[in-house]
Amino acid sequence: MSRRRSESELEAEFSEVVREHQAMVYSIGLHLLRDAALAEELAQDVFLKLFENRGAFESREHVKNWLRRVVVQRAIDYARRARLRPRSGLESAPEPAAPAYEFDILASGHVELLVARLPERARQMVVLRYQEDLEPAEIAELLGLSVGAVKSTLHRSLVWLRTRMERAGVTK
Amino acid sequence: MNDVERELRGAFQRRQPSAGFADRVGEAVRRGRSRKRERQRWMAMAAAVVVLCGLGGGYWQMRREARRTVDQLNLAVRITGEKLNFVREAAARGLLEKNLAEKGFAEENVGENNVGEKE
Amino acid sequence: MKRWILVAAISAAAAAQAQNIDLRQFDNLKSRASDTVEINLSEPMLHLAAGFMDGNDPKQADMRKMLGGLTGVHVRTFKFNKEGQYSAAEVNALRTQLQGAGWQSVVDVHSAQAGANNAGVYARTEGKQMTGLVVLALEPKQLTVVDISGIIDMTQIQALSGKMGVPSFNAGFGVKAPEKKAKE
Numbered sequence: 001m002s003r004r005r006s007e008s009e010l011e012a013e014f015s016e017v018v019r020e021h022q023a024m025v026y027s028i029g030l031h032l033l034r035d036a037a038l039a040e041e042l043a044q045d046v047f048l049k050l051f052e053n054r055g056a057f058e059s060r061e062h063v064k065n066w067l068r069r070v071v072v073q074r075a076i077d078y079a080r081r082a083r084l085r086p087r088s089g090l091e092s093a094p095e096p097a098a099p100a101y102e103f104d105i106l107a108s109g110h111v112e113l114l115v116a117r118l119p120e121r122a123r124q125m126v127v128l129r130y131q132e133d134l135e136p137a138e139i140a141e142l143l144g145l146s147v148g149a150v151k152s153t154l155h156r157s158l159v160w161l162r163t164r165m166e167r168a169g170v171t172k
Numbered sequence: 173m174n175d176v177e178r179e180l181r182g183a184f185q186r187r188q189p190s191a192g193f194a195d196r197v198g199e200a201v202r203r204g205r206s207r208k209r210e211r212q213r214w215m216a217m218a219a220a221v222v223v224l225c226g227l228g229g230g231y232w233q234m235r236r237e238a239r240r241t242v243d244q245l246n247l248a249v250r251i252t253g254e255k256l257n258f259v260r261e262a263a264a265r266g267l268l269e270k271n272l273a274e275k276g277f278a279e280e281n282v283g284e285n286n287v288g289e290k291e
Numbered sequence: 292m293k294r295w296i297l298v299a300a301i302s303a304a305a306a307a308q309a310q311n312i313d314l315r316q317f318d319n320l321k322s323r324a325s326d327t328v329e330i331n332l333s334e335p336m337l338h339l340a341a342g343f344m345d346g347n348d349p350k351q352a353d354m355r356k357m358l359g360g361l362t363g364v365h366v367r368t369f370k371f372n373k374e375g376q377y378s379a380a381e382v383n384a385l386r387t388q389l390q391g392a393g394w395q396s397v398v399d400v401h402s403a404q405a406g407a408n409n410a411g412v413y414a415r416t417e418g419k420q421m422t423g424l425v426v427l428a429l430e431p432k433q434l435t436v437v438d439i440s441g442i443i444d445m446t447q448i449q450a451l452s453g454k455m456g457v458p459s460f461n462a463g464f465g466v467k468a469p470e471k472k473a474k475e
Contacts, residue, residue: 007205011198011201011202014198014201015194015195015197015198018193018194018197018198019194022188022189022193022194022197023186023187023188023189024186026186026187026188026189026193027184027185027186027187030187031184034261035257035258035261036190036257037253037254037257038254038257039189040189040190040193041254043189043193044193044196044197044200047197048197048200048201048204051201081370111179111180111182111183112183112184113265115180115183126180126184127184129180130177130180130181130183130184131184131185131186158176158177161176161180162175162176165176165179234339235343237339238339238340238342238343239343241332241336241337241339241340242340242343242344242354244330244332245332245337245340245354245358245364247328247330247366248330248332248364248366248437249354249448249451251328251366251368251435251437252366252426252437252439252448253451255410255426255427255428255435255437256412256426258410258428259398259400259410259411259412259426259427259428260398262400262409262410263398263400263410266400
């Protein structure tokens with residue numbers, strides 16, 4: 001962005017960037033925070049930050065990688081503030097009163113609920129691997145960890161998930 | 173692990189935020205930029221009016237109070253919306269976990285010792 | 292270091308007139324909270340705000356419509372640095388206030404387990420009108436109470452979803468006058 005743009009040109013270009021990446025940013029937030037409203041707030045926050053830093057990017061790929069890094073980092077802060085950590089077990093699950101309406105239970109609710117029980121780091125890795133199709137080396141760079149740690153955590157997460165999914169009848 | 177990975181890929185497909193998201197982001201950007209300009213404009217105007225119209229203070233004060241109230245109201249609506257979603261999520265989580273319990277999924281917590289990273 | 296954000300304060304007597312529940316019971320939480328948000332908007336303040344809104348702006352027009360019948364909007368949010376800063380007894384005292392005539396519990400997620408989330412939506416109806424709405428969100432380190440009184444139309448509140456910086460939300464808890472069908 002080396003030449004001076006008019007405000008409307010800048011806003012139009014930024015809007016295009018938002019539309020291109022909004023699903024990615026929102027979905028990472030949604031799967032890490034398990035809260036649609038919070039995920040939207042997080043996504044908006046991240047894009048505003050992107051706008052503030054708009055002079056620092058060299059390519060679309062640079063923008064994408066930056067967005068992934070920031071949304072994961074910010075999700076940690078949001079989760080801490082909102083206290084959305086994994087539940088401590090079914091015995092602590094609240095006894096809901098009968099609601100006055102029917103919920104739309106997500107078709108993939110069981111899988112996502114199981115993933116929500118993973119520790120925060122493991123959950124981040126699972127989301128980055130299976131939503132964003134990142135390789136362990138890319139995940140390691142994004143999270144500032146060793147490749148070995150990522151591979152090990154992913155493997156153990158899959159073993160854990162497989163057992164629970166089979167028990168719940170989600171997989172055979 | 174192929175079946176598990178398939179389930180995970182299916183569950184973690186990207187989703188779009190609610191309609192108009194990009195527009196809201198654009199508005200937030202414009203608001204941020206115009207807020208700064210507006211603050212400077214308001215200060216200049218307020219200073220001019222106070223000097224020129226000795227009796228103008230009452231109206232401007234009421235206007236300032238009204239603007240403050242609108243901001244407070246927006247915050248209240250925002251908090252209300254967030255917490256309505258929170259209630260839905262909490263109840264949905266309770267229902268899902270009840271469903272899982274009925275399927276024999278009596279779950280212990282995944283502690284850091286079970287699935288964790290090795291640094 | 293504690294940070295207390297006092298957004299608006301009016302005299303306690305005036306504030307109490309348009310509240311469904313007595314929020315003074317939470318005053319002692321301020322000293323334990325790291326952050327507090329306190330909003331007290333009486334009927335005159337709501338009318339003042341509505342009067343300064345631009346009726347030609349569709350978004351502000353939605354807000355104006357919503358404000359039309361309200362007599363009070365009160366919010367308390369307390370954030371704590373650690374768990375256990377408020378007790379089950381304090382929460383139950385609040386719930387007791389919502390068991391009077393006309394009140395119905397629309398959603399009540401209630402766990403006695405320490406560290407679990409509790410939440411609820413409560414509505415008061417008088418004839419065909421909803422005249423009170425209380426939203427409770429009880430998290431291990433945060434407590435939020437929203438108290439709205441007046442003639443409340445949830446469709447007007449829902450119309451604000453996703454606008455003016457308000458995140459998208461779904462207010463459709465089927466909160467309604469008794470004879471109407473619940474809707475999402």
